[in-house]
Amino acid sequence: MSVVRDIHIPSSGPQLLDDLARTIAQILPSLRLPFLSISVLHLVLRWLLAAPTRGREAVRRYLRGLKSRIRRQSRLPRLYFADGDGRAEAGWLDVRDEKGVRRMAFRDFVRSKCPSLLREYKPSKMLFNGHLQTAFNAYGDFSEVDKIVKLIRLLDGGTLSLDFTPPEDERYLSDDPIIVTFHGLTGGSNEAYVRSILAPACASVEDGGLGYRAVVVNFRGCAGTPVTSEKLYHCGNTDDARQALMYISHRYPKAKLIGLGFSLGANVLVRYLAQEGQRSRLTAGCALACPWDLHSVSYNLSNGAWVDRMYSRMLAENMAALIKAHKDKLARNPKLTTALPYLFSLRAPTLWDFDSYYACEEKTTETDQNTGYHGMALCWRAQGDFYRWASSHTALAGVRVPLLAINADDDPIVRTRDLPSDVGGNPLVALVVTHGGGHLGWFTSSRRRTRWARNPVLEWLRAVGQDLAINLPQDPARAVREREGYLCHAERPGLGCRLVEGGGKFRGELLQLGVRGVTAGF
Numbered sequence: 001m002s003v004v005r006d007i008h009i010p011s012s013g014p015q016l017l018d019d020l021a022r023t024i025a026q027i028l029p030s031l032r033l034p035f036l037s038i039s040v041l042h043l044v045l046r047w048l049l050a051a052p053t054r055g056r057e058a059v060r061r062y063l064r065g066l067k068s069r070i071r072r073q074s075r076l077p078r079l080y081f082a083d084g085d086g087r088a089e090a091g092w093l094d095v096r097d098e099k100g101v102r103r104m105a106f107r108d109f110v111r112s113k114c115p116s117l118l119r120e121y122k123p124s125k126m127l128f129n130g131h132l133q134t135a136f137n138a139y140g141d142f143s144e145v146d147k148i149v150k151l152i153r154l155l156d157g158g159t160l161s162l163d164f165t166p167p168e169d170e171r172y173l174s175d176d177p178i179i180v181t182f183h184g185l186t187g188g189s190n191e192a193y194v195r196s197i198l199a200p201a202c203a204s205v206e207d208g209g210l211g212y213r214a215v216v217v218n219f220r221g222c223a224g225t226p227v228t229s230e231k232l233y234h235c236g237n238t239d240d241a242r243q244a245l246m247y248i249s250h251r252y253p254k255a256k257l258i259g260l261g262f263s264l265g266a267n268v269l270v271r272y273l274a275q276e277g278q279r280s281r282l283t284a285g286c287a288l289a290c291p292w293d294l295h296s297v298s299y300n301l302s303n304g305a306w307v308d309r310m311y312s313r314m315l316a317e318n319m320a321a322l323i324k325a326h327k328d329k330l331a332r333n334p335k336l337t338t339a340l341p342y343l344f345s346l347r348a349p350t351l352w353d354f355d356s357y358y359a360c361e362e363k364t365t366e367t368d369q370n371t372g373y374h375g376m377a378l379c380w381r382a383q384g385d386f387y388r389w390a391s392s393h394t395a396l397a398g399v400r401v402p403l404l405a406i407n408a409d410d411d412p413i414v415r416t417r418d419l420p421s422d423v424g425g426n427p428l429v430a431l432v433v434t435h436g437g438g439h440l441g442w443f444t445s446s447r448r449r450t451r452w453a454r455n456p457v458l459e460w461l462r463a464v465g466q467d468l469a470i471n472l473p474q475d476p477a478r479a480v481r482e483r484e485g486y487l488c489h490a491e492r493p494g495l496g497c498r499l500v501e502g503g504g505k506f507r508g509e510l511l512q513l514g515v516r517g518v519t520a521g522f
Contacts (some may be wrong), residue, residue, distance in 0.1 A: 008467045031109065075120035077406075080421045080431040081107045091427030094469040101469045106402065110430045113463035114404070118455040124443045130410030131307065135436025136191060147189065147216075151226070151502040152247055155494060156397040159227035160244055162215040163189040165202050177256040177465035180248060180282065181215040182241060183267030184289075184317040184440070184503050188223025189216035193262055193288075193440045197457050198246050210462055213255075213477060226502070227326040230333035235264050235294060238272040241495045242489075245272075245281040252485055259285035260457075262440060263413075266290035266405070269391045274398030284464035286457055287405040289440045293418040295387035300415060302352035309350060311413060317352040320344070335491025355386065396424025402468070403429045406453060408437030432456070437449055 053366035082091075091106035105111075111118065127133045147165040154160065158458040179201060183191055189198075194216060203209025210485065218225045219233040219240060233240060249257060259282040261269030266287035273285050291297045323330060327344075330336055346353060390393075403426075409416045414434070434442065434452070444455040480487045488496035 005104070032221070048320045056127040075122060075169045075435050077117050077121060077435070078148075078421055078433045079107075079110070079117060080433070081110075082423050082429065091189075091402075093468055096469045098468070099446055106428055108428070109402070109463070110460075113467060114456050114459040116452075116459055117432055120236075121434045121436065121442070121452045122444060124445050125363055127438075127441065127443050129409065130314060130412045130436070130438040130441070132161045133408075133410075133436070134412055135195065136443055138439055144370050149502075151500050152244065152497040153497040153500045154240070154243055155227070155488070156229055158231070158240070159226050160220065160240055160249070160497075161223065161225040162244060163218060164221070165189075165198060165216075165505060166213050168361065175256075177212050177252045177258055177460060177461075178248065178252060178432075179212055179258050181214060181259050182259070182261040182268050183216065183218065183222065183503055184263035184265055185235075185315060186222060186322050187262070187265075188218045188225075189224055191262070191450075197260070197454055201458060201461055208467070212465060215244075215248055217241060221322050221326055227329050230330060232326070232330070233392065235267055235291075236271065238268055238275060239495060241268055241272050242276075243495050246480055246487055246489060246495070247499075248499050249281045256283045256470065257281055257282060258461060260461075261285070261287045261290065263289050263291065267292070267294070267390070270392035270399065270403070270405075271390075271395050273401060274395035275391070277398055277400045281469050282401060282402050282466065283437065284460075285399075285403045286460055287403065288453060288457070289407060289411060289414065290337065290405055291414050292377045292391065292393040295384055296418045297414060298355065298387060301413065302350035307412070312350040312352065313348050316349045316351045319354055320349065361428050364415030380417055393418075393420040393424070396420055396426050396429055399426055399429055399474065401428065402434070402464055404456075405429065406432045406434065406456070408434045408442065409437070411439045412437055413439045431453055472478065 035164075055420070092103050093106055093109050094101050095109060123133065125134055146167055147163045148167045150161050150162045150164065152162060179198065181189070181194060181198065183189065183194055189195070198214045200208070200217075201209075201210045201212050202214050205211040209315050215474045216223075217240070218228070221232050245257065259269045259273065261267070266288055267283055269282075270287055272292060273280055273282060276282075298312070299307045301315075303309075323340070323346065327340060328518045331340060342356065343349065405417055407414060419431065419433060421431060421433075423431050437443075437452065442451045444450050479490045481490060482488070483493075483496065486498045487494035
């Protein structure tokens with residue numbers, strides 16, 4: 001206090017204070033620490049109160065404006081690129097415009113084609129933290145989307161359901177881009193966060209939409225998909241997505257396929273893109289609320305504060321409910337004989353408990369080009385090994401198509417420190433971190449149930465679907481071969497699928513029974 005009183009302000013004080021304030025305005029926003037900004041502003045204000053009376057009111061007005069500018073700047077999403085420090089070589093894309101095709105740096109492509117990323121995000125005043133944003137997903141936008149459901153049977157006996165929208169009988173087959181969507185844990189095409197983007201994306205251009213088509217890949221047992229094999233799915237399994245893409249690309253060979261993943265589905269999407277590299281059937285991707293480091297996410301939720309454990313238990317209960325609904329079929333799997341009874345005996349299992357007795361016992365036979373496992377069972381010593389293998393943050397370097405990822409800094413499930421801000425050193429990957437938004441929330445109004453993420457995602461889908469000049473590769477590995485009624489992978493004969501009876505046409509919402517609550521669909 002005495003230091004503040006004894007400060008001597010020279011005759012050039014107003015100019016000195018102005019310069020000081022401008023310096024603070026430049027430094028504080030880069031720190032991205034709102035509480036520190038406010039504290040420093042208070043100290044500066046106390047110091048400036050010793051200024052001459054004549055300039056005191058002007059100083060106060062300037063500080064109020066400075067604080068307002070800092071607050072607005074803190075709401076701007078943070079964009080991370082591999083070439084942000086100038087040391088990494090920038091990725092370049094062929095972009096189509098009115099003058100033809102020209103080369104454009106990836107970061108310039110993102111900034112110019114997705115202007116919403118450069119504008120501030122203002123969370124709803126009623127949903128002022130990540131927990132409320134996350135919880136409101138259960139009551140959010142329920143836009144109705146008409147669809148046709150098709151069932152495909154896999155070579156291992158499993159079944160996936162593919163939800164096509166708009167229904168094919170309402171539109172001629174064309175070269176319009178197709179958005180291939182992967183939902184979150186225990187979710188499906190019925191989830192509000194899925195429909196909030198697909199509804200405008202699949203609306204006609206005359207109605208203000210993109211005029212695209214979409215296919216939601218419902219994992220085994222999700223969204224009413226029948227379980228016909230002795231296993232479900234897990235966060236590291238990309239073979240089901242791979243086989244679904246085989247069918248879709250074979251059905252629409254001239255269409256661009258754009259990947260869109262939510263939460264767990266985003267993790268699957270990123271791992272698929274990394275494993276396939278330049279052979280990917282997807283020409284671009286968008287990952288929303290990707291969990292990235294699964295080991296850290298599960299450990300933090302299961303061992304954190306009571307609210308963290310609450311999320312972990314709800315996620316585990318949703319998976320347990322899905323397994324119980326199909327326990328008769330899953331019990332035939334000898335690897336799960338001891339795991340299932342123990343799992344059902346737990347009163348309040350966490351996500352860590354669940355994966356230690358289910359995912360690790362189930363193991364996998366998936367080929368992982370990044371870790372060197374090829375067609376052999378993986379034996380996990382602990383669930384930590386499983387999480388590290390199934391995580392996507394270590395696979396980013398292998399992605400060879402444009403990828404936009406969006407996360408929120410107050411996501412109660414995915415901590416900010418677990419986000420891959422270095423984007424794996426990949427010049428074709430952009431990570432956007434918003435100030436607020438929760439897990440798959442980003443609500444700007446609780447009354448109208450509007451989401452900020454809708455605009456940048458639609459801008460990205462329009463850019464990579466219409467402006468990106470891509471010649472679909474004719475890689476022999478992308479080809480499929482027909483064998484005994486199945487479409488089989490050219491290089492991996494164990495992967496194949498065929499259309500089976502079932503499904504049908506649905507109008508609006510298809511409800512999934514047995515999975516409810518704040519975290520349903522994550």
